[in-house]
Amino acid sequence: MRSPGRPSVARREHRQRFWAAIADGVSSDEAGVVAGVSRAVGRGWFRESGGMSPLSQAPLSGRYLSFAEREEIALLNAQKYGVCEIARRVGRSAATISRELRRNAATGSGRLKYRATTAQWHADRRARRPKVAKLAANERLREYVQDRLAGAVTHPDGTALAGPVVRWIGRRHGRRADRRWGAAWSPEQIARRLPIEFPHDDQMRISHEAIYQSLYIQGRGALRRELTACLRTGRAIRMPRERARRRGRPHVTSEVMISQRPAEADDRAVPGHWEGDLILGTDSSAIGTLVERTTRFTMLLHLPRRHGHSEPSPVNNGPAPAGHGADAVREAIATQITTLPAQLRRSLTWDQGTELAQHAQLRIDSGIDIYFCDPHSPWQRGTNENTNGLLRQYFPKGTDLARWNHDDLAAVAATLNQRPRKTLHWKTPAEALNEQLRSPQTNGIATTP
Numbered sequence: 001m002r003s004p005g006r007p008s009v010a011r012r013e014h015r016q017r018f019w020a021a022i023a024d025g026v027s028s029d030e031a032g033v034v035a036g037v038s039r040a041v042g043r044g045w046f047r048e049s050g051g052m053s054p055l056s057q058a059p060l061s062g063r064y065l066s067f068a069e070r071e072e073i074a075l076l077n078a079q080k081y082g083v084c085e086i087a088r089r090v091g092r093s094a095a096t097i098s099r100e101l102r103r104n105a106a107t108g109s110g111r112l113k114y115r116a117t118t119a120q121w122h123a124d125r126r127a128r129r130p131k132v133a134k135l136a137a138n139e140r141l142r143e144y145v146q147d148r149l150a151g152a153v154t155h156p157d158g159t160a161l162a163g164p165v166v167r168w169i170g171r172r173h174g175r176r177a178d179r180r181w182g183a184a185w186s187p188e189q190i191a192r193r194l195p196i197e198f199p200h201d202d203q204m205r206i207s208h209e210a211i212y213q214s215l216y217i218q219g220r221g222a223l224r225r226e227l228t229a230c231l232r233t234g235r236a237i238r239m240p241r242e243r244a245r246r247r248g249r250p251h252v253t254s255e256v257m258i259s260q261r262p263a264e265a266d267d268r269a270v271p272g273h274w275e276g277d278l279i280l281g282t283d284s285s286a287i288g289t290l291v292e293r294t295t296r297f298t299m300l301l302h303l304p305r306r307h308g309h310s311e312p313s314p315v316n317n318g319p320a321p322a323g324h325g326a327d328a329v330r331e332a333i334a335t336q337i338t339t340l341p342a343q344l345r346r347s348l349t350w351d352q353g354t355e356l357a358q359h360a361q362l363r364i365d366s367g368i369d370i371y372f373c374d375p376h377s378p379w380q381r382g383t384n385e386n387t388n389g390l391l392r393q394y395f396p397k398g399t400d401l402a403r404w405n406h407d408d409l410a411a412v413a414a415t416l417n418q419r420p421r422k423t424l425h426w427k428t429p430a431e432a433l434n435e436q437l438r439s440p441q442t443n444g445i446a447t448t449p
Contacts, residue, residue: 018042047170050216050225051237065092065100065123070116073100077114134206135214136222141204145211146223148190149230151183168226171236182230187211212238251357252372258349258380261371265347268294271436272346274368275384276333278303278324278355279391281401286324287409288332290348291387295432296424298387298416300409301332305402323402326357334365347371349381390416 014035021031032042065073069090076086083101087094104119105112135142152160163181185193187208198204214223215231216238228236254260265273271294278286288301305323337345345368350356352372359370373380394412395401417430424432 015045018045022046047237051239052213052216064127065096067116067120070100070104070119070123073097074114074116074119077101133214133222134210138203141206142222144194144204145190145206146227148183148185148193149223149227150180153181153183166229168229170225179234180229184230184232186232187215251354251359252352256359256370256372258371258373261347261349261369265293265349270346271295271433272344274337274348275381276348276350276356277381277384277388278329278353279388279395279401281395281397281399283400283402284323285400285402287391287395287401287404288324288329289384289388289391290333290336291384292344292429292433293383295429295436296383296387296421297429297433298413299336300391300413301329301336302404302406302409303328303332303402304405324355326355329355330358330362330365334362337366337368342367349373349384351378351381387416 014037018031018035018037021034022028026034028042028046029039031046032039035042069092072090073086076089081089083098084094087097090097100119101114102112104122105114106118107113135145153163154160161181164178166178166180190211191206191208194204194206211223215225215228225236228234261273264270271292273293274290275293276288276290278288280286285305286303288303290299290301291297303323306328333348337348345366347369349371350359350373352375356362356370356372359372362368363370378385391412395404418428420426420428421432427435
């Protein structure tokens, strides 16, 4: 009879398939389906392990020697080949072969003799888990790490400052919620500081990865899960590396990156190149902004909430009820941009938000070329970022932006377009645009009223 608490063979296979799917970059819900269990079970496994695959279930990677490689090493060593020649034939470094022959050799005969079966036994014994984690065995090191993670914030006179009271709920709090105050050293800062403060104590050493594993995998070390609240991200579950590598936007390809944008857009010599973005408010409200790079002429997009926004269960795979989904933004841009002459519809630069996922259809509808900035590079849309800051005078953060109608937005845009700008030598954007339209380069285009 199977001992209580020990997972069955079938359950272990389900877990192995689950973590293999996670390693491929899919979500925990999808991995549960792939593994043959419910989405809820997969979600529970992911949260229970802190988002990290248990080491006992991790497949053997190419980093470690396999039994077949050890058999080949034993055969070549018996034929008196040197370390460098063995390394060349096996496809490993000479240091790996030298260490393998020295550490995993059989010693029963009183001298070192390398056998593949004995070497594999030594390797399996060293890799056996669980081992006592360094933080669990070294109390002094554990206290040092905990103090640098969650140590109290103090006044200049040394008295402790508690900060806000935050209850641990097992997950990261919202962006605008209070966070726990602490010393908040990152694991890398802790690991790098130890040799400086304890230069002659080799026991006071630990890698930042070991600290992360101790935080995210309970039982791996002695650190409590709630200490993850002291990390900069506050993330209670670690994001798998493969998923992080695949986190790029699927609608953004190399052909539509800002590096492919025409040079005339960079020097601002020709009008018709625009930058766009969304400014967000409370309760999923938003306003779209379009700014012409040369003249700073601004247009605002009305993005009202759609029917069904207040319903508790929106339609699956339906349009975003918030009003700034991909289809709503595409329709708003196409409606606004097509009121302009074709010569003023040269390009539009956006960030990599999913609200412009339908950029290919937008290009067909409006005839404007779409380009995307590099990730985390708002300065590549500097004109738009500056304009959004000006708009916050009328649409502050933390307010409901859906209460303003189309006429209200047009009035605010007109106000900005009639405001003198230093970068335009104190002309207004409307005046600058009219000058551009009257220039020989854009001859034949009607001027703005």
